[in-house]
Amino acid sequence: MHVLDDPAWNALTGPHAALAVGDDRARRYLPDMSPFASVADHGSDADWARLADLVGPGATLGVFADAAPAGWEAVGGHDCYQYVFEGADLPTAPALGDDARLVRLGEADVDDAVDLVERTRPGPFLPRTIDFGGYHGVRVGDRLAAMAGQRMRPDGWCEVSAVCSDPQWRGRGFAVQVMLAVMRGILDRGERPFLHVETGNQRAVAVYERLGFTRRARMNVLVCRSSAAA
Structure with a gap:
């Protein structure tokens, strides 16, 4: 996989690790910096649940995904190049x-x-x-x-x-x-x-x-x- 296939995860576990909240399976940027988040390897249901536990109920994040993971509700999206x-x-x-x-x-x-x-x-x-x-x-x-x-x-x-x-x-x-x-x-x-x-x-x-x-x-x-x- 190319690092740009999931730039959020590869930034949060790489050069931007100091700006991350989370662990080795689920991370997000500091809440007052960016809403982007991700999970390892595009995530299992357990990883997405881990992210949900990290941010708490009702938190809104931006992720690179085609559909809402288990435990999450899609509220918008952006089709991008x-x-x-x-x-x-x-x-x-x-x-x-x-x-x-x-x-x-x-x-x-x-x-x-x-x-x-x-x-x-x-x-x-x-x-x-x-x-x-x-x-x-x-x-x-x-x-x-x-x-x-x-x-x-x-x-x-x-x-x-x-x-x-x-x-x-x-x-x-x-x-x-x-x-x-x-x-x-x-x-x-x-x-x-x-x-x-x-x-x-x-x-x-x-x-x-x-x-x-x-x-x-x-x-x-x-x-x-x-x-x-x-």
């Missing part, structure tokens, strides 16, 4: 314009990042998601117009995540700017970028393919709720 970047060079970033600047984002920017996520819906962004690091944004004046960061880090790879751009400034290449900044940081560490995009988001797919990403697999991100007894 997984893309990987295996090129040698990054393309040249477009010019920003005199009114915009590329910035590195940190804890002081969390409120602005949450506001942008609420307006653009790229995926979950929690109070400590910024701690995954590598976040970059484009500001126009004091306004955060676009951002991207990193998330799961299975061995040798790092996920580009939370890519979003305010509709007010779309078409100016801001999303490309922040993505390239994130990708450059990943490559400088000797890792390879990968990402997930919903299959219906053809606008984003076109951008990622222009940047040199190639489609590796189709993945289902299942949003499920634990029904384990307390």
Whole structure:
């Protein structure tokens, strides 16, 4: 199996072990960082029950699975393509314009990042998601117009995540700017970028393919709720 077949498990038991809660059969990210979780070897019913016991009844998680495991209820899902970047060079970033600047984002920017996520819906962004690091944004004046960061880090790879751009400034290449900044940081560490995009988001797919990403697999991100007894 390839490490990207279950990037959550291979990150939680690898480079992100310090950010994990659980044991050698079931793990999740710290609750205020990410809702992603997984179990070993795609899991037996006992492993999924172990995860349910870990998080408690009513907890909602994101897992790479095609159907809700025993003891869990599916409450949503995302049909995604997984893309990987295996090129040698990054393309040249477009010019920003005199009114915009590329910035590195940190804890002081969390409120602005949450506001942008609420307006653009790229995926979950929690109070400590910024701690995954590598976040970059484009500001126009004091306004955060676009951002991207990193998330799961299975061995040798790092996920580009939370890519979003305010509709007010779309078409100016801001999303490309922040993505390239994130990708450059990943490559400088000797890792390879990968990402997930919903299959219906053809606008984003076109951008990622222009940047040199190639489609590796189709993945289902299942949003499920634990029904384990307390």
